[in-house]
Amino acid sequence: MTxxxxxxxxxxxxxxxxxxxxxxxxxxxxxxxxxEAGLVKxxxxxxxxxxxxxxxxxxxxxxxxxxxLARKLRDxxxxxxxxxxxxxxxxxxxxxxxAPQPPARASISVPSRDRQGAVPRxxxxxxxxxxxxxxxxxxxxxxxxxxxxxxxxxxxxxxRYLPDEALRRVCELTDVTPAQIAGTSSFYAQFRxxxxxxxxxxVCHGTACHVSGARQITEELxxxxxxxxxxxxxxxxxxTLDEVACLGCCSLAPVLMVDGHTAxxxxxxxxxxxxxxxx
Amino acid sequence: MTTVRAAILVLxxxxxxxxxxAQALDYQRPVQTAPQQDTIGGGYKTPPVQKPLPRDxxxxxxxxxxxxxxxxxxxxxVLKRRSRKALGxxxxxxxxxxxxYRQGCICPIGSIQNVTVALTDPHYSIPMVATAVxxxxxxxxxxxxxxxxxxxxxxxxIQDLVVLKPIQMPxxxxxxxxxxxxxxxxxxxxxxxRPALGRxxxxxxxxxxxxxxxxxxxxxxxxxxxxxxxxGMFVGRPYCRYLCPYGALLNWCTRLxxxxxxxxxxxxxxxxxxxxSCPFGAIDKMRAxxxxxxxxxxxxxxxxxESHP
Numbered sequence: 001m002t003x004x005x006x007x008x009x010x011x012x013x014x015x016x017x018x019x020x021x022x023x024x025x026x027x028x029x030x031x032x033x034x035x036e037a038g039l040v041k042x043x044x045x046x047x048x049x050x051x052x053x054x055x056x057x058x059x060x061x062x063x064x065x066x067x068x069l070a071r072k073l074r075d076x077x078x079x080x081x082x083x084x085x086x087x088x089x090x091x092x093x094x095x096x097x098x099a100p101q102p103p104a105r106a107s108i109s110v111p112s113r114d115r116q117g118a119v120p121r122x123x124x125x126x127x128x129x130x131x132x133x134x135x136x137x138x139x140x141x142x143x144x145x146x147x148x149x150x151x152x153x154x155x156x157x158x159x160r161y162l163p164d165e166a167l168r169r170v171c172e173l174t175d176v177t178p179a180q181i182a183g184t185s186s187f188y189a190q191f192r193x194x195x196x197x198x199x200x201x202x203v204c205h206g207t208a209c210h211v212s213g214a215r216q217i218t219e220e221l222x223x224x225x226x227x228x229x230x231x232x233x234x235x236x237x238x239x240t241l242d243e244v245a246c247l248g249c250c251s252l253a254p255v256l257m258v259d260g261h262t263a264x265x266x267x268x269x270x271x272x273x274x275x276x277x278x279x
Numbered sequence: 280m281t282t283v284r285a286a287i288l289v290l291x292x293x294x295x296x297x298x299x300x301a302q303a304l305d306y307q308r309p310v311q312t313a314p315q316q317d318t319i320g321g322g323y324k325t326p327p328v329q330k331p332l333p334r335d336x337x338x339x340x341x342x343x344x345x346x347x348x349x350x351x352x353x354x355x356x357v358l359k360r361r362s363r364k365a366l367g368x369x370x371x372x373x374x375x376x377x378x379x380y381r382q383g384c385i386c387p388i389g390s391i392q393n394v395t396v397a398l399t400d401p402h403y404s405i406p407m408v409a410t411a412v413x414x415x416x417x418x419x420x421x422x423x424x425x426x427x428x429x430x431x432x433x434x435x436x437i438q439d440l441v442v443l444k445p446i447q448m449p450x451x452x453x454x455x456x457x458x459x460x461x462x463x464x465x466x467x468x469x470x471x472x473r474p475a476l477g478r479x480x481x482x483x484x485x486x487x488x489x490x491x492x493x494x495x496x497x498x499x500x501x502x503x504x505x506x507x508x509x510x511g512m513f514v515g516r517p518y519c520r521y522l523c524p525y526g527a528l529l530n531w532c533t534r535l536x537x538x539x540x541x542x543x544x545x546x547x548x549x550x551x552x553x554x555x556s557c558p559f560g561a562i563d564k565m566r567a568x569x570x571x572x573x574x575x576x577x578x579x580x581x582x583x584x585e586s587h588p
Contacts, residue, residue: 023498076494079494080494083491094443216550219550223550268550268551
């Protein structure tokens with residue numbers, strides 16, 4: 001429970017208490033009023049026959065008036081307390097609603113952007129890589145310049161991206177040059193140089209999906225996952241957002257794939273849901 | 280469009296004439312129904328002042344000019360500066376002055392009935408303040424929309440404060456409930472045009488929030504007001520959208536407005552964040568529905584393309 005939420009509850013209890021007290025005070029006064037009126041009336045009747053009762057009547061009236069004035073003062077103060085408590089409740093409740101930003105699941109733990117659009121740093125640093133696979137791959141595919149592409153493919157399949165450390169090790173142990181690796185890995189779309197998220201989301205940007213709003217879907221998902229400008233993976237490395245040319249199911253446009261699962265006829269909201277179901 | 284606006288302006292001016300003329304009538308109503316000195320007896324002395332004195336002329340003028348100024352500032356804040364924060368402060372100030380200090384009186388909503396009476400009863404003398412307060416927001420709405428609702432109205436401000444987690448009302452239900460305000464407007468006019476004894480200022484009598492401004496009131500009105508505020512936490516400004524008879528008039532005037540709220544001025548994303556941010560369901564297909572827009576500027580705040588001054 002956040003402190004704002006606790007404050008909101010406390011204020012709400014105070015508001016309820018004030019309302020209950022005001023209502024009770026009103027009910028008590030309302031039931032007492034006819035009895036007091038009757039008392040005064042009967043005293044006035046008796047006064048006609050017995051003049052010595054005049055001080056009694058005056059005292060009674062004074063008592064009633066004082067009680068009513070006291071109630072008025074009490075209620076007025078309570079009303080101010082009520083107003084203050086209501087303000088406190090609204091302020092803290094608004095904050096506690098605003099605090100847990102996008103309706104993301106706890107397991108995704110999407111960090112929210114602050115107002116300036118600054119993006120929080122990744123939550124976990126990646127663990128140091130186990131490079132022994134590179135050595136086995138080199139043993140399998142050879143050390144010549146021609147084995148560059150099979151090597152890169154093997155590394156990509158194993159690590160799901162091309163880690164800089166692995167590439168450096170390839171250059172150390174084989175005839176493949178850094179320039180060759182840079183050229184090859186940036187030329188083919190199958191290679192990627194940055195770590196990939198746990199799930200890959202392919203948002204279709206084919207013609208049908210484009211006209212039915214793929215751009216809006218992508219924008220919404222980027223906002224929802226707090227993916228920084230120029231990156232394609234969210235800071236917690238749960239999702240990687242990929243814009244692809246066509247998924248081949250134009251009748252479902254706009255469509256996306258999360259790993260093997262396809263979701264079609266999307267709206268920004270249902271696109272979010274599709275992600276939540278996977279995570 | 281321009282001709283219709285001109286026609287309405289002429290109509291307003293024409294109705295302003297007799298109302299202004301009524302000012303010339305001498306306002307004297309002898310106290311007859313109250314028990315007099317002789318009937319009470321017992322040496323009772325009637326206090327010298329039997330009816331409350333009218334507010335000083337310069338204070339009345341101050342009220343009117345403050346209303347006009349606040350409406351102007353609201354127009355500027357919403358249409359030009361596009362700032363939710365500044366508008367919030369303006370409406371808080373209006374709540375403090377027109378609500379708690381002036382105790383919710385006079386307000387344009389109630390003045391509908393005063394103006395109606397002044398138009399139909401030659402013996403009724405309407406205060407100048409009521410006339411001005413009735414006409415200023417309407418004329419502004421003819422050109423710039425319902426800025427009054429967003430920045431000046433105390434009843435709107437208190438409801439705007441309690442908006443906590445608004446739900447989007449189903450459009451059809453929203454439309455049906457929205458018809459209630461026309462029924463209420465009709466009732467208000469019906470009760471205003473009746474002869475003097477049967478006249479009933481229902482709008483003021485059943486104003487759910489005025490008892491908050493006065494910190495006292497009939498228990499059923501306080502409970503009704505409380506209920507409106509509790510409902511208002513989840514349904515944005517229910518009184519304004521479904522009941523306010525002045526809202527009905529502003530609604531009509533705003534349809535003719537020259538300028539109004541535009542959600543994204545230059546380049547838009549079509550992301551729908553503004554639609555989600557509008558507690559009043561006044562954004563349809565990513566466009567502001569001007570007649571329903573209450574000028575709260577929340578959509579600007581939610582917009583990623585909008586700079587936040």
